[in-house]
Amino acid sequence: MKRPTSFGLAAVVLAILACAGPRLALAASASASVSAAIVPAISISKDTDMNFADVIAGASSGTVVLTTGGARSATGGVTLGNSAGTAAAAFTVSGDPSSTYSITLPGSATLTSGANNMTVNTFVSSPSATGTLGGGGTQVLTVGATLQIGANQAQATYTGSFDVTVAYN
Numbered sequence: 001m002k003r004p005t006s007f008g009l010a011a012v013v014l015a016i017l018a019c020a021g022p023r024l025a026l027a028a029s030a031s032a033s034v035s036a037a038i039v040p041a042i043s044i045s046k047d048t049d050m051n052f053a054d055v056i057a058g059a060s061s062g063t064v065v066l067t068t069g070g071a072r073s074a075t076g077g078v079t080l081g082n083s084a085g086t087a088a089a090a091f092t093v094s095g096d097p098s099s100t101y102s103i104t105l106p107g108s109a110t111l112t113s114g115a116n117n118m119t120v121n122t123f124v125s126s127p128s129a130t131g132t133l134g135g136g137g138t139q140v141l142t143v144g145a146t147l148q149i150g151a152n153q154a155q156a157t158y159t160g161s162f163d164v165t166v167a168y169n
Contacts, residue, residue, distance in 0.1 A: 042095035047154050050089035051141065054081030057153035068126035068142040078149050089143040097137040100130055105143065106166040113156035122146040130169065140169050
């Protein structure tokens, strides 16, 4: 039996490659650009504390609703007293101009005075859920909530705190 010559073997390989077409390309490459932009970290700072001001507890429980604009209203056995100092909480959010961010409010917070407690819940914000930083990279965020007052709630000054979290979208 006769062995194929190297020329004959090369011709067979070339014929197979020609029949296979471009599917048997040995290598291909493409380039892509890469970039990154460093933006300022998002931050939040408190401007004003939340204050429900003076409230008079009655024989039945009730609530005081404080809007993001600082207006308050009472339900149930609660009467509104002196409104001096009433304020929604206010924060300044800072970061990359024209960026949007998400807002996370607490579920509730506890106000205490000695052994006595009250709950603040149903937090709301303006803007709500998502904000957009202005051209200067800042936006004011206000927060209101509902104060739950028990029947014959003990007379005292109650204090507590809550956290608001912001994050870039």
